[in-house]
Amino acid sequence: MTHSVWQQATFRPPYVLGVVWDKSHTHGGTRQPGLARADRLRCRPSGILWPMPPVVRVERLVKTFQIAERRPGFGGALAGLFRRRYRAVRAVDGISFDIDPGELVGYIGPNGAGKSTTVKVLSGILVPDSGICRVLGRVPWEERIATVAQLGVVFGQRTQLWWDLPVLESFDLLRDIYRVPRTAYESARDELIALLELAPLLDVPVRQLSLGQRMRCDLAASLLHAPRLLFLDEPTIGLDAVSKLAVRDFVRRLNRERGVTVILTTHDLDDIEALCNRVLVIGQGRILCDGSLAELRGRVTTQRCLTVDLEDAGAVVDCPGAVVVGRDGHRVHLRFDPVQVPAPEMISRFVSRHAVRDLFVENPPIEEIVARLFAQESARKP
Amino acid sequence: MKPYLAVVAARFRVHVQYRAAALAGAGTQLFWGLIRVMIFEAFYRSSTAVQPISMAQVASYVWLSQATFAMLPDHVEAEIRDTIRDGNVASELLRPVDIYWVWYCRCLSFTLIPTLMRCFPILLLAGLFFGLKPPPSAAAAAAAGAALLGAMLLSSAITALVSIGLLWTISGEGIARLSFAAAYLFSGMMLPLPLFPDWLRAIAVALPYHGVIDVPFRLYLGHIPPSAAPAALAAQAGWIVALVLAGRLLLKRGLTRLVVQGG
Numbered sequence: 001m002t003h004s005v006w007q008q009a010t011f012r013p014p015y016v017l018g019v020v021w022d023k024s025h026t027h028g029g030t031r032q033p034g035l036a037r038a039d040r041l042r043c044r045p046s047g048i049l050w051p052m053p054p055v056v057r058v059e060r061l062v063k064t065f066q067i068a069e070r071r072p073g074f075g076g077a078l079a080g081l082f083r084r085r086y087r088a089v090r091a092v093d094g095i096s097f098d099i100d101p102g103e104l105v106g107y108i109g110p111n112g113a114g115k116s117t118t119v120k121v122l123s124g125i126l127v128p129d130s131g132i133c134r135v136l137g138r139v140p141w142e143e144r145i146a147t148v149a150q151l152g153v154v155f156g157q158r159t160q161l162w163w164d165l166p167v168l169e170s171f172d173l174l175r176d177i178y179r180v181p182r183t184a185y186e187s188a189r190d191e192l193i194a195l196l197e198l199a200p201l202l203d204v205p206v207r208q209l210s211l212g213q214r215m216r217c218d219l220a221a222s223l224l225h226a227p228r229l230l231f232l233d234e235p236t237i238g239l240d241a242v243s244k245l246a247v248r249d250f251v252r253r254l255n256r257e258r259g260v261t262v263i264l265t266t267h268d269l270d271d272i273e274a275l276c277n278r279v280l281v282i283g284q285g286r287i288l289c290d291g292s293l294a295e296l297r298g299r300v301t302t303q304r305c306l307t308v309d310l311e312d313a314g315a316v317v318d319c320p321g322a323v324v325v326g327r328d329g330h331r332v333h334l335r336f337d338p339v340q341v342p343a344p345e346m347i348s349r350f351v352s353r354h355a356v357r358d359l360f361v362e363n364p365p366i367e368e369i370v371a372r373l374f375a376q377e378s379a380r381k382p
Numbered sequence: 383m384k385p386y387l388a389v390v391a392a393r394f395r396v397h398v399q400y401r402a403a404a405l406a407g408a409g410t411q412l413f414w415g416l417i418r419v420m421i422f423e424a425f426y427r428s429s430t431a432v433q434p435i436s437m438a439q440v441a442s443y444v445w446l447s448q449a450t451f452a453m454l455p456d457h458v459e460a461e462i463r464d465t466i467r468d469g470n471v472a473s474e475l476l477r478p479v480d481i482y483w484v485w486y487c488r489c490l491s492f493t494l495i496p497t498l499m500r501c502f503p504i505l506l507l508a509g510l511f512f513g514l515k516p517p518p519s520a521a522a523a524a525a526a527g528a529a530l531l532g533a534m535l536l537s538s539a540i541t542a543l544v545s546i547g548l549l550w551t552i553s554g555e556g557i558a559r560l561s562f563a564a565a566y567l568f569s570g571m572m573l574p575l576p577l578f579p580d581w582l583r584a585i586a587v588a589l590p591y592h593g594v595i596d597v598p599f600r601l602y603l604g605h606i607p608p609s610a611a612p613a614a615l616a617a618q619a620g621w622i623v624a625l626v627l628a629g630r631l632l633l634k635r636g637l638t639r640l641v642v643q644g645g
Contacts, residue, residue, distance in 0.1 A: 120472060145480070149478035158473060164396040164399070179384065
């Protein structure tokens with residue numbers, strides 16, 4: 001296929017042209033979430049100021065679930081037969097965010113934080129209690145069929161394919177379900193087969209695929225109808241390292257080369273680190289942080305990790321401005337604040353005091369940052 | 383229409399892989415058919431009273447119902463049950479299709495495909511050796527054909543409604559058993575409806591199951607005369623519409639209160 005389906009005029013509405021390809025506002029980690037939308041538009045060096053509606057707009061969204069309470073013991077179970085007590089749980093508690101075309105947003109938070117609930121509201125499965133929600137300009141639960149026709153969704157934990165059918169037949173079935181015109185379907189399919197290296201899998205029934213193979217097929221299946229917005233729900237869960245890298249690489253290309261907007265929910269923070277320019281952190285139904293990874297780090301801690309391999313395993317480490325947080329034979333882990341002591345100075349200070357075999361400076365792992373963010377947040381609340 | 387036909391076509395491709403199941407099904411139904419015919423023989427020989435339906439007619443009725451046994455709405459659709467049980471309803475809703483019609487089409491393929499795969503060997507053997515007679519007139523044959531088509535749609539509407547009911551229970555075991563008992567008894571599969579006592583027959587005729595086995599096969603036998611066919615077909619069509627509407631309503635309410643498992 002010389003002419004890619006992704007470049008067809010039908011794929012993107014004209015108002016997105018010229019802006020989707022301009023990623024400078026998101027790639028540099030200099031995103032400014034505090035700015036109003038118009039200012040953000042102006043920040044973009046492409047200079048094109050066409051009105052560009054966000055792909056997703058969420059404002060003060062609230063969703064409550066009624067959970068039946070079980071009273072303890074046999075008596076409680078018996079009483080529950082006649083009268084049930086319900087407890088309202090706010091899964092999503094007034095969240096707001098916009099997602100622009102071409103963004104690759106990580107949506108993270110602990111289990112039960114409201115991630116899936118948000119995604120289900122966005123895809124029209126759940127009706128919220130209150131708040132505004134637009135996906136591709138539509139209210140998803142009012143126009144579910146029209147909305148999901150333009151969405152791609154991949155669940156890492158379950159497959160969208162037909163268990164008993166060979167992969168290729170599953171794809172054909174999806175073409176009929178999404179009513180994709182034959183030529184568009186064939187070029188999209190062939191391109192995805194080439195990109196994801198699916199050719200040897202096409203005749204295999206889905207139930208016989210390995211998890212990594214299945215995930216690649218699921219990714220292809222979710223993109224046959226050239227959706228403008230892709231939800232990935234833990235796409236790398238349970239995959240081995242090679243498959244994880246393949247999935248990440250594919251998602252990155254999809255976003256950068258084709259301008260598909262991606263929302264990625266995951267527990268694997270390496271995914272976020274590798275892919276996302278913007279991170280939404282949700283906890284207890286509220287957005288705790290919305291910004292670049294660098295900003296998220298900055299909000300919680302500016303500290304850097306300094307890891308050093310010493311010549312002498314027994315040496316006493318003493319270096320003003322750095323705190324030893326761990327030690328493992330030759331290897332010493334330290335923390336320092338680059339605002340007080342810039343990293344180059346800290347390195348030279350350390351090297352001048354100790355005989356060093358090797359040394360490197362890192363950001364604290366994102367797991368730690370998120371954990372701290374949650375700790376801060378729950379400390380703030382009574 | 384296309385997405386819905388594609389669902390049926392996909393089911394068809396899956397089912398034709400299960401040739402052994404089809405053969406076993408046909409064999410079992412042939413065996414049961416023989417037993418049932420022998421029981422009716424014994425019953426008719428032991429009585430001198432005039433029965434509301436003749437032995438020859440009963441034999442044909444039995445063989446026709448054995449051949450279309452898979453059409454009986456006696457089950458919940460397995461895929462829908464699994465979908466509901468493990469919370470996959472969410473994935474279903476992510477597709478740009480009307481979920482009721484997708485489920486209906488699944489029920490239809492679950493009824494239609496096994497019936498098509500099993501009925502011909504039974505009809506052939508029963509016609510050659512075991513007393514299945516052709517319909518008495520072309521009119522009876524045409525009416526039976528139309529009613530059979532209606533029976534297929536009706537059976538699928540019942541299965542769809544019962545399966546949607548699973549949105550309110552977790553296992554569905556109870557619903558499946560009740561559904562089986564009701565379908566088996568009131569369709570005429572267990573005992574042709576003309577042999578029912580009057581009060582029970584009145585109940586059976588008032589239920590939709592009546593349209594699945596009893597109506598098409600009594601039209602075939604001419605036991606319901608072709609002149610009464612339009613009324614019988616209209617009643618069947620009325621049930622189809624009513625059950626489809628009920629199914630859609632139930633599904634809508636079920637989905638509104640649905641909380642898909644998993645956070």
